Amino acid sequence: MAETHDGTFTTSEEWFDSGGTKCAARVYRPTATDQPSPVVVMAHGFGAVRALRLYAYAERFAAAGYAVVVFDYRSFGESEGEPRQILDIAMQHEDWRAALRYARSLEGIDHTRVVAWGTSFSGGHVITVAGRGEPLAAVIAQVPHVSGPAAVRSTGLRAALRVGVPGIRDAIASKLGREPVYVDSVNLPGRTGMMTSPDAYPGMHALFRESGLKEDTYPRTVAARIALKIGFYSPQRWAGNITCPALVQIVAQDAITPKRVAERAAGKMRHSTVRVYEGGHFDPYVEPLFGTVIADQIEFLHRHVPPLKRA
Secondary structure (H helix, E strand, O other): OOEEEOOOEEEEEEEEEEOOEEEEEEEEEEOOOOOOEEEEEEEOOOOOOOOOOHHHHHHHHHHOOOEEEEEOOOOOOOOOOOOOOOOOHHHHHHHHHHHHHHHHHOOOEEEEEEEEEEEOHHHHHHHHHHHOOOOOOEEEEEOOOOOHHHHHHHHOHHHHHHHHHHHHHHHHHHHOOOOOOEEEOEOOOOOOOOEOOOOHHHHHHHHHHHOOOOOOOOOOEEEHHHHHOHHHOOHHHHHHHOOOOEEEEEEOOOOOOOHHHHHHHHHHOOOEEEEEEOOOOOHHHOOOOHHHHHHHHHHHHHHHOOOOOOO
């Protein structure tokens, strides 16, 4: 069922298949055009779900004339998949490719003008899928994860060791067909969690608060096995292969995806636009920085993938 918002766009809750599992997707369709619309495909970062502020971006894109597909990865949020909270990099890449295929199949969509939007961990995913040959009209990578070794260094040795032990236990459990061993996605400094920088716990709290959600609405855990793989995942290796326009948005005080490595990755892209803002890793999602970040994204889209006007 479609829901209308202020007459500028409608939304509907839909789903697509990825690897035999249903992925939940909210589809936004602009109403101010009778021409095929460009489409922005969006997914959240490490262990997060679309309801945590991605709808705020999608509403702005839809009001600006873009169709939008916002999806949850398998085993996260409203998507199906068991066991839950399994963050598998290759599986999330497969979900991205399935989401892009789904977006191209929608009625009223210009399948030649598809934009991949990713943030944090999914910022690395969109760099990877674009660099590995996915045909895209543009890429937006917000505070992207680009280097596994840099992420581990920024985490710190003690914090990495704290998640390494449950990571090993979970990897063994998965081989034996047992239930996953979970670890917190974010936690306070000095505690066990995948992200324990000083801004991580309050940053995630802000995402729930600004999304109007109780903090127990969605789990804030992931299967700990991912701790053994993050250090080997470096999307920057594919950055030089990206030929479409790319917007890379970086925050200067990012303790999770360091500024210098993100700038270096962006420099490898042939047609990159780089924007640097004051703030920490979680600041782009909420005011006062959100308004500036989304305005820059819409300006980038209008410049490189402009929507067609009503005939």
